[in-house]
Amino acid sequence: MKPLNTNPSSTEPTAGEQLGEVVLDVRQLETTFTTEQGKIKVLDGVSFQAKRGQTIGIVGESGCGKSVTSLSIMGLLPRPHGQVTGGEVIYKGQDVTKLPPEKLYEMRGDRIAMIFQEPMTALNPVHTIGEQLCEVYRLHRPEFDKKQRKEEAINMLRKVDIPAPEKRFNVYPHELSGGMRQRVMIAIALACKPDILIADEPTTALDVTIQAQILSLMKELQQETGMAIIFITHDLGVVAEICDEVVVMYAGRAVEKTNVFELFENPRHPYSRGLLNSIPRLDDKPKTRLNTIEGSVPSLAEMPKGCRFYNRCPDRQEQCEHQTPVPEMIANDHMVSCLRLKELS
Amino acid sequence: MHDVVSEVVLSIRDLKQHFAIGGGLFSKKKFVYAVDGISFDVKAGETLGLVGESGCGKSTVGRTLLKLYEPTSGQIFFEGRDITKLGSKEMGDLRKEMQIIFQDPMESLNSRHTIGGIMAEPFEIHGIGTPEERRVWVEELLVKVGLPKTAADRYPHEFSGGQRQRIGIARAIALKPKIIVCDEAVSALDVSVQSQIVNLLLELQKEMNLALIFIAHDLSVVKHISDRIAVMYLGKVVEMGDAETLYREPKHPYTQALISAIPIPNPRHRNQRIILQGDVPSPMDPPPGCHFNARCVHATDECRVKRPELIDYDSQGHQVACHLVQPIA
Numbered sequence: 054m055k056p057l058n059t060n061p062s063s064t065e066p067t068a069g070e071q072l073g074e075v076v077l078d079v080r081q082l083e084t085t086f087t088t089e090q091g092k093i094k095v096l097d098g099v100s101f102q103a104k105r106g107q108t109i110g111i112v113g114e115s116g117c118g119k120s121v122t123s124l125s126i127m128g129l130l131p132r133p134h135g136q137v138t139g140g141e142v143i144y145k146g147q148d149v150t151k152l153p154p155e156k157l158y159e160m161r162g163d164r165i166a167m168i169f170q171e172p173m174t175a176l177n178p179v180h181t182i183g184e185q186l187c188e189v190y191r192l193h194r195p196e197f198d199k200k201q202r203k204e205e206a207i208n209m210l211r212k213v214d215i216p217a218p219e220k221r222f223n224v225y226p227h228e229l230s231g232g233m234r235q236r237v238m239i240a241i242a243l244a245c246k247p248d249i250l251i252a253d254e255p256t257t258a259l260d261v262t263i264q265a266q267i268l269s270l271m272k273e274l275q276q277e278t279g280m281a282i283i284f285i286t287h288d289l290g291v292v293a294e295i296c297d298e299v300v301v302m303y304a305g306r307a308v309e310k311t312n313v314f315e316l317f318e319n320p321r322h323p324y325s326r327g328l329l330n331s332i333p334r335l336d337d338k339p340k341t342r343l344n345t346i347e348g349s350v351p352s353l354a355e356m357p358k359g360c361r362f363y364n365r366c367p368d369r370q371e372q373c374e375h376q377t378p379v380p381e382m383i384a385n386d387h388m389v390s391c392l393r394l395k396e397l398s
Numbered sequence: 399m400h401d402v403v404s405e406v407v408l409s410i411r412d413l414k415q416h417f418a419i420g421g422g423l424f425s426k427k428k429f430v431y432a433v434d435g436i437s438f439d440v441k442a443g444e445t446l447g448l449v450g451e452s453g454c455g456k457s458t459v460g461r462t463l464l465k466l467y468e469p470t471s472g473q474i475f476f477e478g479r480d481i482t483k484l485g486s487k488e489m490g491d492l493r494k495e496m497q498i499i500f501q502d503p504m505e506s507l508n509s510r511h512t513i514g515g516i517m518a519e520p521f522e523i524h525g526i527g528t529p530e531e532r533r534v535w536v537e538e539l540l541v542k543v544g545l546p547k548t549a550a551d552r553y554p555h556e557f558s559g560g561q562r563q564r565i566g567i568a569r570a571i572a573l574k575p576k577i578i579v580c581d582e583a584v585s586a587l588d589v590s591v592q593s594q595i596v597n598l599l600l601e602l603q604k605e606m607n608l609a610l611i612f613i614a615h616d617l618s619v620v621k622h623i624s625d626r627i628a629v630m631y632l633g634k635v636v637e638m639g640d641a642e643t644l645y646r647e648p649k650h651p652y653t654q655a656l657i658s659a660i661p662i663p664n665p666r667h668r669n670q671r672i673i674l675q676g677d678v679p680s681p682m683d684p685p686p687g688c689h690f691n692a693r694c695v696h697a698t699d700e701c702r703v704k705r706p707e708l709i710d711y712d713s714q715g716h717q718v719a720c721h722l723v724q725p726i727a
Contacts, residue, residue, distance in 0.1 A: 114588035115559075230677040231452075260451035260615060262674045265659040269673055287588060290618070290661030294668060313665040331593040332663055333622035339641050340445070340600055340623065343593035349558045350588075 072106035076144070076248050076281045077126070077165075079103075083139030084118075084125045090354045095121050097305045098140065100380075101298075103249055103281035110296035110313070111285045114328075116350050117302040119285045123251045125150070126283075127167055128157045144249075163193040166242035170254040172234035176226040182237045183222035186210070189244040209240040213270060232263035239270065246278055253285045268295055289332055293317060298386070301325045304350060304361040307380070311387040321389045321398065323368045360392060368393055406478070407576050407609040408463065408496075409439045413472035415455070415462045419682075430681050432458040434633035435472070437708075440577065443603065445610040447624030447641065449617055449656070451678050454630040456613045460579040463611075464496050465489055477576070494524060497570040501582035503562035507554040513540075513565055514550030520572045539568040543598060560591035564598065571602060577609040585614055596623055617660050621645050626715070629653045632681050632689040635708055639716035649711055649718045652690045688721065696722055 084096035096118045103109050111119045124130050125137050128149065141148040144165070149157065161167075169175050177185060186206035190197050197205065203222070210218035213236040226234055235255060242250055252271070256264040272295065275282055284296055292299055292313065299316045301309040301324065309322040320326045330344040337343075348365045357363040360373040373392050380390040391397070413436045421427030432455045440446045448456040462469050465481065473482045476492060484492070500506045507516055517539060518532040527535065537547040543564040554562060563583065570578050580599065584592045596619065603610055614620050620627060621641055628638040629652065637650040648654045658672040674693050679685055688706050691697040700721050708719040712726050 114590060232677055260678075261617065261659040261661075262451060262655060263677065264661070265671050265673050266675075268661075269671070288661065289589070289663045293663050293665040294661045296665075317663065317665055328589060329663065331590050333593070333596070333618045334663065335618055335621055335645055335657075335660065337622055339621065339625070342597050342600065343622065345593045345597060346590035347594075349560050349591055 072104075072279065074105045075102045076105050077103040077283075078143040079122075079126065079140070080143065081140035082122065082125060082137065082142065082150075084121055084130065085136055085138040086353075087134050087136075088354075093353045094138075095135075095305050095353060096125065098380075099300070099302070099305075099307045100140075101300045101307070101310060103283050104297075105248075105281055106275065106279045107297040108275065108282040108284050108295055110292045110299040111283065111302060112287065112289065112292050112299055112328075113302035114287060114350055116304070116353070118305040119287075119302055120253055121305075122302075123167065123253050123283065123285055127161060127165065127251065128152070128154075129161075159193070162189055162242075162247075163245045164247055165249045165251065166245070166247040167251040167253065168235070168238045168242045168255045170257050172231070172238040173226060175238060176234060178226055181223050181225055182210075182229070183207075186222075186237075186241055186244060189241055193245050205244070206240075209244050210237070212243075212274070213237070213240045215240070230263075231259055232266060235259065235263075235267055236270070239267075239274070243274060243278070243280075247280055249281045249283065251283045251285070254287070255284075256291065257286070257288070264291070271295065289329065301328070304356060305353070306361060306390065307388070308362065308391070309387075309389050311384075315384075315387055321383065321387070321394065322391050323366050323393075323397070324362050327365075327367070368397055405442045406439045407442050407476070409437075409475040410459075410463050411437045411473045411475070413437070413459070413462060413474065414470045415458050415467060416470045428682055431633045431684060432681060433462060434684075436628075436630075436633075436635055437472075438628060438635070438638065440609045440611060442576065442609050443607045444626070445603065445612050445624045447620040447627040448611060448613045448630060449615065449620050449627060450630035451615065451656075453632075453678055453681055455633040455681065456630050457581055459630070460498065460581050460611055460613050464498055464579060466498075491524075494520075494573040495576045496579075497573075497575040497577070498579040498581060499563075499566050499570050499583045501585050503559070503566040504554060506566060507562060509554050512551055512553055513557075516554075517550070517565070517569050517572060520569065524573065526573075535572070539572055540565075542571075542602075543568040544594075558591075559587055560594060563587060563595050567595075567598065567602070571606065571608075574606065575608070577611070579611045579613065581613045582615070583612075584619060585616060592619070599623065617657065629656065632678065632684050634689060634719065635717075636690065636719045637717065638708070639711070640714065643714070643716055649716070649723045650690075650720050651694045651696050651722075655693075688719075698722070 079101050082096055082099045086093050086095050113119050126142050137150040142150050183206055187202040190202040207218045207222055210221055215221050215236055256267050296313045298312050300307050303324050309325045320329055327346040333343055346365050359375045360378050363369050363373045376392055378390045378392045380388050382388055413433055415433035417430040417432055419428050450456050461467050463474055473480055514536050517536045521527050521532045536550050540547055540549050545564055584595050612623050624641045627641050627644050628635045631652050637653045648657050655672045655674045676693050685692055687703045688701040691701040706719045706721045708717050711718045
């Protein structure tokens, strides 16, 4: 078997590649950070699958581990403090968490790409966006000559609907608006037609009208290329808009995982319910009390021993304080991790 | 019917705030028309929501009406008194009545002072009470915003974002103001905590009959907390009205697009968006005619040359600035 493929011709869909096929299998992922307070498990057994042509959302509040999940997959954890200490991430039959750095380097930006919340911090301010796009091809498509690189780059800019791409090729990031910069980021990420795109809060810093543009662009490009998207966000409105499946995370654990309709219509974990209930909705009566989840996410050093949602859960019982809930499948594609699941249904 | 609720606390009339940039030896002086002729009233016990995209001038309105910036022109009235021309000394006393809460409480709380010290400051500045009295008041305020009394002896970094915002609110209400400007006050918070803070603001408003100006880009939150909403685009109000009506029947094409772009937490509600093309133009050289014309699908020749005025759409206070909307009043 050839190692992770960097040959562009192999990225064309073949007979075996179908929509819904699993392209990335995250199994029982466990990530530990070494801090002054000792070793802290920031991810504790997170599992999900990214499927071809589909979008899986990872949703949760700050500190739930959603960004650490993406960094663990990409091998971008801060060294030496962060380490994947358990589980595996399978891409094309290989565990990417165990790949040597040079193999990871080949894969990142080519087969698995990533976009972030703030494009200005990811783009290099002293290079034109054209140079930054060409850099991707220089790294991952060494067979391209200069002219080909430029052609492809301009093609990508056109694909993400940047007006006058030939002219924009020569501008610097600061000359573009936030929405345009995010388009450039997407162009860079998709330059090599990756199988998987990890999008970490890509629209959080954008205005709603621009967010709507970017979301619709991402959907369009997904339909065209069949890439799997892992969409990390805290915004349940965005989840409803773009995701097929959703993992709800709380304090480093996946508490519920199901398809998007089931999550919004039949949430089973008390945290998912609380989260869905606390968003203001446009059809609410104005100036009424919003539902809340009491308290706030505990710091990683003061995590409750049993269920991590214990101190905020409206349905907690004694057992929840000491016993760790185990994920249970309540339907084909519906996982819930709650000790009181049966009583609460 | 005449009750306390209807009393106007703050009015602005044709308020303008133009910032000069450049104007050095070699560059021509240019202006950013951040706020370009805005008028509204806010009553006691009422929330006016200000919404719009980045750069529309909503934060500048909030700061100018508190006179944190000197307005370029126009008038600001506080309880009927024209305060536009007051100097900083005369404003001093009025500051007690007008407060502001910012987005990131960490940046507005001095990290080297205890919460008790930070919160006693408003009393110290205005020479109110003895140190012992202030300590009691600080503890009362902390309890009021849902924090333990012991918080007074701790430092800002020991608190979570939501708790810090509670401290920011406690400080803002310390001197029993009549009006508070909330500038993206809940934007940095997680949903579950955001709803706690929204509830707290609603409770305090009721209890103290506070007027609130709620500036935010999250339209669902603004809709929830506001009685009336003003939609801004490039320094101007394009539509203003009762919150319910505005969301149910937006008249201005920009308001329509803005509301339709809100991601609805319901997966069966997809693909019903009006997707605006392009970005907000620079407030440095706004397009001629209606500022929105370049992004508006309905724009006519008139829209490209003539600027629409904000006029009454009905007799219920719904106002729209669009050539294509015919008033029903």
